[in-house]
Amino acid sequence: MSRVRLLVGTRKGAFVLTADGARRDWAVAGPYFPGWEMFHLKASPVNPDRIYASQSSGWFGQVVQRSDDGGATWAAMDNNFLYDGVPGTHQWYDGTPHPWEFKRVWHLEPSLTCADTVYAGIEDAALFQSRDGGRSWQELSGLRRHGTGPAWQPGAGGMCLHTILLDPTDPARMVIAISAAGAFRTDDGGQSWQPINRGLRSAHIPDPTAEVGHCVHHIAMHPSRPGSLFMQKHWDVMRSDDAGGSWHDISGDLPTDFGFVIDVHAHEPETLYVVPIKSDSEHFPIDGALRVYRSRSGGNAWEPLTNGLPQRDCYVNVLRDAMAVDSLDACGVYFGTTGGQVYASADAGDTWQAIVRDLPAVLSVEVQTLP
């Protein structure tokens, strides 16, 4: 019988939650690395027992951890993220030039074909690659050296590269996103990049056709249709059907189009999930009611999913890397909140249960479907 393993990163440690295919009864292991901020954990699709984890601390900096036994034991890998050459400056919040400085790893994306290859999205925004299982890191500096780099600015959470999407049909194609620079795509394995932000509109940018400066919160892709991308922007839920060449708004009848997460059903490439958040100043659900919204039509028409979710007095947020879907026949959907709950649906969102209710604030959720 299949089983699932959730990898949960929180402000104060990591947790591994496991269940069989029914996904009703869960075992909770952890905290791993208690006291440390665990920004992201993700397993290799080639070797599911190999898990990479980003461990961070305001005191002690960045550590990259690796497990080769499904999270039971861990070993620290290299943490030397050295920009390629003299990194120069980007814009600071006030528009002045500010030196590029490494702060932390936001996202780890293991290769689809090699368990030893993994990509890291870091703050200040850059993309790194390891080909030796995390023992050493090299910057793919074509991205940061893109001509627009000096104009990039941090979002409120820092200038983070938070999304890395690998195209399963084209090993040379990759899409990344940066707050608040926008989305970029490479078609040559990371050597050169182009901004893919046409059609995005952001009220804080005076030039409506600006090439960069958009605060992209997250992008999702269905592996069977890598040309279709779904974006939760600061405001607006957007869609592209030409690998980011152009975007159009699919917010439709959402009660608010602000939010952080977005994901796609494992077996239905036109079924999308978002968690609308009231506004950029009030990072919690509207009316204290936690609702996942699902579109079965690729956007525009959305339905609220509330069964099992708190519908009063709920003022949590769901951060950008804190939603995931499993690939069991009835697609499982999972998300974690800043209030420490991890919710699971074993029926594609129709009903929900809280697996755990009292973890530290959840930063990231990934799920593995295991034999």
Place this chain on the structure above:
Amino acid sequence: MRSTIRVELPAGLRLLAGLGREVRVAVEGAVTLRTILDALEAAHPTLQGTIRDRNTHRRRPFIRFFACQQDLSHAAPDDPVPAAVAQGLESLLIVGAIAGG
């Protein structure tokens, strides 16, 4: 000359490196903050980058060094540490600043 230096680590780094509160490291020659940290990181590579920058060797902002009731945080890295530390009578305390949540 070889000296055995006692170093006390903050809880987060003990957890990271799998060490107890006090670590003993062997330092050859002059005993300074630099040579102590070099020896500590050589013995426990996991600690590289967690106390000082991997490349500039600048102390991380929320880390402080104390010994013999003195704040050594702003001492030059090549200055000799207090004699009691060099003689192994007192520990070099590596402290995480009281900050954060």
